[in-house]
Amino acid sequence: MSPTRSKVGGAMAATSRDVAARGTASSHRADFPLLVANPSLHYLDSAATSQKPSVVLDAMRSYYEHDNANPHRGAYALSVRATERYHEARRAIARFVGLADSDCLIFTRGTTEALNLVATAWGRANVKRGDEVVVTAMEHHANFVPWQQLALAVDAQLHIVPLTSDGRIDQERLASLLSAKTRIVAFPHVSNALGTINPVREIAALVRQHTDALVVCDGAQGVPHLPVAFDTLGIDFYAFSGHKMCGPMGIGALLGKRTLLETMPPYQMGGDMIEIVGDFATTWNVLPHKFEAGTPNVADAVGLAAAVAYLEGIGMAEVARHERALTALADGRLRAMAGVVIHGPRAEQRSGVVSFTVEGIHPHDLATVLDGRGVCIRAGHHCAQPLMRRLDVAATARASFYVYNDEGDVDALCEGVLAAQQLFGDDAA
Amino acid sequence: MTRPEAPTPELEALFHDLILDHYRRPRNKGELAGATARGAVVNPTCGDEIAVEVVVDGDVVRAVRFTGRGCSISQASASMMTSAAAGRTREELRDTADLFGAMLRGDTIDADLLGDLRALGGVSRFPARVPCALMAWRALEAAMARADGD
Numbered sequence: 001m002s003p004t005r006s007k008v009g010g011a012m013a014a015t016s017r018d019v020a021a022r023g024t025a026s027s028h029r030a031d032f033p034l035l036v037a038n039p040s041l042h043y044l045d046s047a048a049t050s051q052k053p054s055v056v057l058d059a060m061r062s063y064y065e066h067d068n069a070n071p072h073r074g075a076y077a078l079s080v081r082a083t084e085r086y087h088e089a090r091r092a093i094a095r096f097v098g099l100a101d102s103d104c105l106i107f108t109r110g111t112t113e114a115l116n117l118v119a120t121a122w123g124r125a126n127v128k129r130g131d132e133v134v135v136t137a138m139e140h141h142a143n144f145v146p147w148q149q150l151a152l153a154v155d156a157q158l159h160i161v162p163l164t165s166d167g168r169i170d171q172e173r174l175a176s177l178l179s180a181k182t183r184i185v186a187f188p189h190v191s192n193a194l195g196t197i198n199p200v201r202e203i204a205a206l207v208r209q210h211t212d213a214l215v216v217c218d219g220a221q222g223v224p225h226l227p228v229a230f231d232t233l234g235i236d237f238y239a240f241s242g243h244k245m246c247g248p249m250g251i252g253a254l255l256g257k258r259t260l261l262e263t264m265p266p267y268q269m270g271g272d273m274i275e276i277v278g279d280f281a282t283t284w285n286v287l288p289h290k291f292e293a294g295t296p297n298v299a300d301a302v303g304l305a306a307a308v309a310y311l312e313g314i315g316m317a318e319v320a321r322h323e324r325a326l327t328a329l330a331d332g333r334l335r336a337m338a339g340v341v342i343h344g345p346r347a348e349q350r351s352g353v354v355s356f357t358v359e360g361i362h363p364h365d366l367a368t369v370l371d372g373r374g375v376c377i378r379a380g381h382h383c384a385q386p387l388m389r390r391l392d393v394a395a396t397a398r399a400s401f402y403v404y405n406d407e408g409d410v411d412a413l414c415e416g417v418l419a420a421q422q423l424f425g426d427d428a429a
Numbered sequence: 430m431t432r433p434e435a436p437t438p439e440l441e442a443l444f445h446d447l448i449l450d451h452y453r454r455p456r457n458k459g460e461l462a463g464a465t466a467r468g469a470v471v472n473p474t475c476g477d478e479i480a481v482e483v484v485v486d487g488d489v490v491r492a493v494r495f496t497g498r499g500c501s502i503s504q505a506s507a508s509m510m511t512s513a514a515a516g517r518t519r520e521e522l523r524d525t526a527d528l529f530g531a532m533l534r535g536d537t538i539d540a541d542l543l544g545d546l547r548a549l550g551g552v553s554r555f556p557a558r559v560p561c562a563l564m565a566w567r568a569l570e571a572a573m574a575r576a577d578g579d
Contacts, residue, residue, distance in 0.1 A: 362499065362500035362501060363475075363500075364475055364477075364499075364500040364502075364558070364561065365444070365500050365501045365502070368440070368443065368555060368557070368558060369436070369440060369444075372436065372437050372439065372440045379475065380474055380475040380476065381475060381476040385476060388476060394475065394476045394477055394478075394498055394499070395475050395476055395477070419436065423436055423440070423444055424444075424449070424501075425449070
């Protein structure tokens with residue numbers, strides 16, 4: 001990338017000798033039309049949503065220009081083509097997340113709908129009064145409120161696993177909460193607010209030692225940033241969103257075990273999900289259709305498949321390495337600044353997220369000052385109010401990295417924090 | 430690291446000296462003894478919260494205080510609102526709230542009528558921050574609605 005794109009080019013030159021900065025150059029920014037059109041923008045909010053490469057936008061446009069029809073109707077060649085595009089997308093995405101049986105990938109609007117599907121369809125049918133549901137204190141509201149409300153609806157007991165002081169799931173406390181009454185254990189692959197990477201396989205194995213509860217993993221911050229192999233994780237359900245991984249908004253998926261998906265009731269009723277509709281009874285279609293009522297979102301599925309191909313082209317190991325290098329760089333620089341506190345575990349145990357607070361400056365004020373310098377960060381509770389209460393902060397500032405970020409973005413972030421400290425004068429360190 | 434550039438005029442206006450002064454030294458912050466009504470609001474996007482307590486005597490607001498935590502804009506706005514509201518009638522407060530809302534929407538108004546509250550006019554250039562400036566006024570409105578029931 002040309003150093004001239006940034007207003008802080010001088011700082012980039014000054015810091016390029018930094019040892020931690022090695023390997024943080026990004027050659028991918030040019031693939032993203034929005035970033036190309038805004039050369040001085042420092043987009044550090046990919047944990048909220050990623051930018052979209054042109055290959056994704058092109059794939060969606062091409063679908064609408066050449067293949068668009070309502071799939072699964074099959075009366076004419078165009079509809080057959082639309083159906084093929086849809087199933088190709090499903091197979092490609094299933095392969096990407098290590099799911100061999102692609103019929104067990106249910107397309108949803110995103111992680112939120114996928115988790116609500118499990119909480120409603122499986123939960124209402126299987127969780128009874130006196131049963132127990134276990135979640136952690138680091139959940140996004142999408143993996144918290146559905147379980148809380150399920151527990152309230154059926155009079156089950158909700159348990160919230162505490163975190164260690166450095167923001168990891170306390171596995172001893174988790175084990176102590178498990179019993180024969182536990183019906184569901186839900187936890188995130190990666191915390192959206194702290195970036196903590198949870199050991200999914202290890203936690204699943206721990207749960208299996210104590211109970212036959214369903215294990216549900218919120219992968220919204222997992223699939224975009226780390227290699228995922230669902231079939232090896234030892235869990236029952238895994239949910240993720242397309243828009244955080246270079247795909248379009250409005251598509252995501254639930255991965256599930258076939259035996260569970262086949263035996264649980266459907267989530268929504270309508271077209272496509274039925275087999276025979278009698279006057280007073282209906283039978284359900286096979287997987288995956290049983291859980292995909294209504295006209296499917298083919299164009300977004302095609303876009304997500306293109307995003308998967310784009311990420312495979314870079315390689316997920318390289319995506320993870322690049323983000324960790326930037327995270328370590330930002331972590332080190334921010335920690336060195338007076339008055340800055342970083343929340344969560346050591347940088348090596350985090351995905352591409354730096355969640356921090358600056359003494360004397362509210363995160364919203366910080367975000368506004370940064371915005372004035374072209375730096376986009378998230379400021380708020382990150383849809384994780386139970387976690388914020390435990391950190392005893394109302395909000396934090398969060399910078400998150402992806403394939404198109406580089407050292408210049410970290411420079412701009414750190415200079416913006418310094419500028420905010422100067423603006424707020426004697427309130428800030 | 431290089432020295433940051435000076436803030437833009439918009440940022441200077443948003444974080445006006447008077448706003449930072451009210452943020453650092455909020456007026457009328459704390460519980461109000463003998464309050465006759467209370468109103469509280471939460472900003473669901475950031476979790477910030479402000480509660481306003483009032484002593485209403487007939488048609489006149491005798492005293493106003495606030496509690497809560499939040500950003501410079503929400504805290505300064507609460508401090509300035511409490512300073513502006515004490516001793517005013519319900520009708521005067523409604524008019525001021527309407528005028529203040531119009532200023533934040535960017536409408537052309539006679540800002541002199543707002544006194545010190547004019548300092549928050551820079552917020553209109555930052556739509557994401559308008560709800561921060563309105564929190565205290567929404568809490569006052571909620572408190573006044575409860576006081577109506579007395």
